[in-house]
Amino acid sequence: MGFQWVVGDGRSTVATKDLWLAQKFDFRVDNLKMYEGREEKVATLFYPNSKTWDPERVHSVFIYGDATAILATNVPQRQVEDRIVWAKSLDRIYSVKTGYYFWQNLYAADSNCAQSEGWKRIWRLSIPHKVKISVWRFCRNNVLVFSAPEWLLQKLSSARYDEVVAICLVLWGIWFWRNKRV
Incomplete structure (x- = not known):
């Protein structure tokens, strides 16, 4: 404490x-x-x-x-x-x-998001900040879509730049439309 x-x-x-x-x-x-x-x-x-x-x-x-x-x-x-x-x-x-x-x-030492190369790549992307924040929330399990931040971060760390952008935009779109319905 x-x-x-x-x-x-x-x-x-x-x-x-x-x-x-x-x-x-x-x-x-x-x-x-x-x-x-x-x-x-x-x-x-x-x-x-x-x-x-x-x-x-x-x-x-x-x-x-x-x-x-x-x-x-x-x-x-x-x-x-x-x-x-x-x-x-x-x-x-x-x-x-x-x-x-x-x-x-x-708590940060336990976070897969904070220690991942995929996580570093998210912050370097040339995409709207709100999209980055949505992906961050997803990785921290703060967005209840499904719980799979580890595989996502592995994918982001090895994917091409355009694939990373596409994944982030799709995740943001899911979050955005989910919130419109809730």
Whole structure:
């Protein structure tokens, strides 16, 4: 996820399931199943009436790797509440730009369309932009005509230029007339 909890007083963050460990890649404890049903707040891991970690308590609740990450987490000594921040930007504030980059890194690597030579050829074609967008939507399975982007991209990567243009125009025509009927 792109957000995480930042510990203040520790009363809102659930230590066993919330995303709050800055030292961990995914901000959470390693073995969620092991802590299932436990709802300890981070504040219960402090010495009483303090905002200092109780190492004995932390090690009694968590496995070694999680305990080490918890004890390495800085806790502000001033009185502030726990808060949720956007972990994917330096200022910790969500923006459409940082959300987009997060989404791209998460999902674009899995996309056959993004890694294909056929896909690159689509964007270089001298055809209307709306046709390119329609083919892009088709490849991303956003157009429910049928699901076959892999064979299409293979065809586009090996076809002649005029064949690629024809395929794209036909796909756009199908999409256009389908939308007129719906």
